[in-house]
Amino acid sequence: MNIVVLVKQVPDTATERKLDPADSTVDRAASDGVINELDEYAIEEALLLKEKHGGEVTILSAGPDQATDSIRKALSMGADKAVHLNDAALHGSDALQTAYALAQALGTVEYDLVILGSESTDARTGVVGAALAEYLGLPQLTLANKVDIDGTSVRIQRQTDEGYDVVEATLPAVVSVVEKINEPRYPSFKLIMAAKKKPVAKLGAADAGIDTARVGLANATTEVVDFAAAPPRAAGTVVKDEGNGGVQIADYLAAKKFL
Amino acid sequence: MSTRRRPPAPDPLDFLSVDSSLSPEETDVRDTVRAFCRRELLPDIADWFEAGTIPDPRGLARAVGGLGLFGMHLEGYGCAGTSAVAYGLACRELEAVDSGLRSFVSVQGSLAMAAIHMYGSEEQKTRWLPPMAAGELIGCFGLTEPDSGSDPGSMRTRARRDGPDWVLDGTKTWITNGSIADAAVVWAATDDGVRGFVVPAGTPGFTANVIHRKLSLRASVTSELVLDGVRLPESARLPLAEGLGAPLSCLNEARYGILWGAVGAARACYEAALSYAATREQFGRPIAAFQLTQRKLAEMVVDVNHASLTALHLGRLKDAGACHHNQVSFGKFSNVAAAQRVAAKARSLHGANGITLEYPVLRHMLNLETVATYEGTEEIHMLSVGQAVTGVSAFR
Ligand SMILES: Cc1cc2nc3c(=O)[nH]c(=O)nc-3n(C[C@H](O)[C@H](O)[C@H](O)COP(=O)(O)OP(=O)(O)OC[C@H]3O[C@@H](n4cnc5c(N)ncnc54)[C@H](O)[C@@H]3O)c2cc1C
Ligand SMILES: Cc1cc2nc3c(=O)[nH]c(=O)nc-3n(C[C@H](O)[C@H](O)[C@H](O)COP(=O)(O)OP(=O)(O)OC[C@H]3O[C@@H](n4cnc5c(N)ncnc54)[C@H](O)[C@@H]3O)c2cc1C
Numbered sequence: 015m016n017i018v019v020l021v022k023q024v025p026d027t028a029t030e031r032k033l034d035p036a037d038s039t040v041d042r043a044a045s046d047g048v049i050n051e052l053d054e055y056a057i058e059e060a061l062l063l064k065e066k067h068g069g070e071v072t073i074l075s076a077g078p079d080q081a082t083d084s085i086r087k088a089l090s091m092g093a094d095k096a097v098h099l100n101d102a103a104l105h106g107s108d109a110l111q112t113a114y115a116l117a118q119a120l121g122t123v124e125y126d127l128v129i130l131g132s133e134s135t136d137a138r139t140g141v142v143g144a145a146l147a148e149y150l151g152l153p154q155l156t157l158a159n160k161v162d163i164d165g166t167s168v169r170i171q172r173q174t175d176e177g178y179d180v181v182e183a184t185l186p187a188v189v190s191v192v193e194k195i196n197e198p199r200y201p202s203f204k205l206i207m208a209a210k211k212k213p214v215a216k217l218g219a220a221d222a223g224i225d226t227a228r229v230g231l232a233n234a235t236t237e238v239v240d241f242a243a244a245p246p247r248a249a250g251t252v253v254k255d256e257g258n259g260g261v262q263i264a265d266y267l268a269a270k271k272f273l
Numbered sequence: 274m275s276t277r278r279r280p281p282a283p284d285p286l287d288f289l290s291v292d293s294s295l296s297p298e299e300t301d302v303r304d305t306v307r308a309f310c311r312r313e314l315l316p317d318i319a320d321w322f323e324a325g326t327i328p329d330p331r332g333l334a335r336a337v338g339g340l341g342l343f344g345m346h347l348e349g350y351g352c353a354g355t356s357a358v359a360y361g362l363a364c365r366e367l368e369a370v371d372s373g374l375r376s377f378v379s380v381q382g383s384l385a386m387a388a389i390h391m392y393g394s395e396e397q398k399t400r401w402l403p404p405m406a407a408g409e410l411i412g413c414f415g416l417t418e419p420d421s422g423s424d425p426g427s428m429r430t431r432a433r434r435d436g437p438d439w440v441l442d443g444t445k446t447w448i449t450n451g452s453i454a455d456a457a458v459v460w461a462a463t464d465d466g467v468r469g470f471v472v473p474a475g476t477p478g479f480t481a482n483v484i485h486r487k488l489s490l491r492a493s494v495t496s497e498l499v500l501d502g503v504r505l506p507e508s509a510r511l512p513l514a515e516g517l518g519a520p521l522s523c524l525n526e527a528r529y530g531i532l533w534g535a536v537g538a539a540r541a542c543y544e545a546a547l548s549y550a551a552t553r554e555q556f557g558r559p560i561a562a563f564q565l566t567q568r569k570l571a572e573m574v575v576d577v578n579h580a581s582l583t584a585l586h587l588g589r590l591k592d593a594g595a596c597h598h599n600q601v602s603f604g605k606f607s608n609v610a611a612a613q614r615v616a617a618k619a620r621s622l623h624g625a626n627g628i629t630l631e632y633p634v635l636r637h638m639l640n641l642e643t644v645a646t647y648e649g650t651e652e653i654h655m656l657s658v659g660q661a662v663t664g665v666s667a668f669r
Binding site: 083086087201204206207209 | 297298301302304305308309339340341342345353354355359
């Protein structure tokens with residue numbers, strides 16, 4: 015069972031995140047890059063499946079030089095090898111172009127399953143998985159909170175507002191995960207020490223057979239036209255308890271769909 | 274012409290960018306321990322300190338062992354084999370939470386495991402080290418006695434031969450992890466000088482009693498070990514340990530961890546003070562705006578960064594095999610003293626809040642009393658630096 019996990023490096027959500035005013039792309043120099051949180055769950059799930067079924071876990075990440083930090087971390091969690099797609103031509107690619115580029119890069123790896131986070135914390139389109147499956151002509155199973163494999167097919171529990179659906183597809187397939195699925199492990203020091211010896215294939219656009227006319231800011235199908243800082247937080251609502259405080263709070267939570 | 278970029282403003286939390294010279298693996302170790310501390314230890318530490326114990330030491334040992342923290346700088350036998358700097362960084366991040374947690378790791382890795390790793394037989398190493406590295410077994414290190422502290426050569430615990438066996442009698446005290454340990458490395462005087470023994474818990478005649486009513490290092494188990502005719506086979510003796518130099522060399526390993534740990538405690542106090550000063554308002558402005566507060570903060574920044582540089586430099590020397598034990602003495606007493614100054618200032622800056630467990634400052638300040646005492650008191654390390662520079666011993 016060979017599994018590829020897609021890992022995006024994103025700005026740390028704990029720090030202030032910025033867009034580059036020149037071209038409206040993420041200013042990656044402004045904050046530390048970390049593994050997109052949901053992708054850690056994707057890595058954990060791949061490692062658990064590998065522990066059960068054998069095979070290899072490969073990390074695939076498209077991103078600039080500093081994405082190597084996140085790739086190294088994924089390897090020190092226990093992945094076996096990595097593919098780093100890095101080419102200036104990819105800068106500013108939108109979700110569709112990123113999916114196309116990742117699909118091309120996947121052509122250089124053997125796999126039975128692709129696992130990815132269901133969305134990133136920076137752009138949050140949640141589109142890459144679906145577009146990737148389309149480009150690869152593979153079935154996609156989304157929002158998995160449980161994944162089982164039986165050799166030729168994969169079955170997931172798809173998280174819904176009410177509970178879950180059970181969905182199945184033949185392998186190879188693309189599966190996106192939600193954070194309920196597992197508890198990602200910490201890298202171990204032994205694996206941290208071993209990570210630098212694990213193979214990381216560095217691919218340029220040409221190595222992956224990517225048509226550079228189909229990627230990059232200039233060719234993007236979408237454009238970030240404008241952006242503004244989020245408005246400062248508005249004052250909270252004060253509920254005064256005149257006997258029906260509990261009801262008021264319940265109504266408030268229900269209106270916000272928390273109940 | 275080259276365009277000159279202005280260097281970025283210093284990070285208040287790493288003012289001299291000490292961490293910028295870390296290797297990728299060292300950074301990964303730091304980040305892993307930091308994340309572990311933030312998620313698994315920080316939320317509970319004040320409760321553990323208040324309760325005066327570590328509630329689930331076995332669970333903690335397994336979690337810490339899972340990361341590979343125990344004996345991480347040792348080679349083989351299930352140990353990760355990291356650099357000394359990486360080990361130091363782990364100690365720094367742990368002690369930023371609490372000195373007791375760093376002690377939990379130091380005693381296992383740098384005292385118990387290091388003693389077996391340096392002085393043990395192959396059979397002892399394969400029996401004890403892998404499960405200790407994994408955190409399945411807990412070890413302790415018994416050198417100090419009620420009447421023998423700074424002067425361990427005066428120890429009264431005796432090991433005498435009886436046929437093929439050894440029989441140990443005596444009392445050890447202030448032993449970290451003593452009553453939760455599966456094995457104690459115990460040092461005893463023999464007719465041929467000091468020797469070390471691995472005493473499995475449960476050996477007849479061996480008992481461990483918890484020391485209560487501590488006001489420092491409360492999130493740590495400290496015990497007395499009583500050895501009453503404890504009979505051990507020759508295979509329990511550490512074959513390569515001959516004389517007092519053996520336990521002292523183990524202490525030197527542990528002190529190295531302490532000089533890094535002190536940086537963590539200092540940094541935690543400084544960070545707490547910085548954030549408190551920014552938010553606490555008196556006389557209509559944040560107390561950070563008063564000159565006297567800024568002086569405290571500036572002095573804290575200097576102490577934290579000096580200590581941090583000392584630790585990193587000694588770590589680099591150690592990785593190059595060039596760190597002398599007198600240099601470790603320098604680091605131990607200067608860094609712990611720096612941390613004590615920082616903690617005291619941070620405590621005062623928190624006003625009344627500073628005496629509670631809601632803030633980490635008094636907890637660190639109290640812990641540092643132990644850190645200044647164990648593994649060689651401040652005076653003992655001053656004497657060893659004094660001897661190193663003058664050539665004259667003033668110990669006795
Ligand atoms: C403010 C802003 C707004 C944007 N809005 C849009 C928009 O409306 N439409 C649009 O098409 N693009 C948009 N983009 C561009 C978008 O950031 C990129 O296209 C991005 O590479 C893919 O989208 P995502 O991060 O939302 O992926 P998602 O679909 O949210 O991510 C899902 C998963 O895909 C995988 N993945 C994503 N990117 C990579 C990668 N580079 N390498 C490996 N795995 C990866 C990860 O596993 C991730 O968890 C925007 C960018 C910014 C900065
Ligand atoms: C919480 C805790 C955990 C500990 N854990 C362990 C452990 O796991 N294993 C272990 O073996 N020990 C442990 N210790 C013991 C510790 O190492 C000793 O307390 C330390 O070595 C000092 O010994 P002492 O307490 O007997 O003080 P003493 O040696 O009696 O010293 C008292 C004072 O006299 C000063 N003094 C002594 N000699 C001189 C001199 N020549 N010149 C000037 N001043 C001098 C000292 O600096 C000190 O200020 C622990 C202690 C504590 C508090």
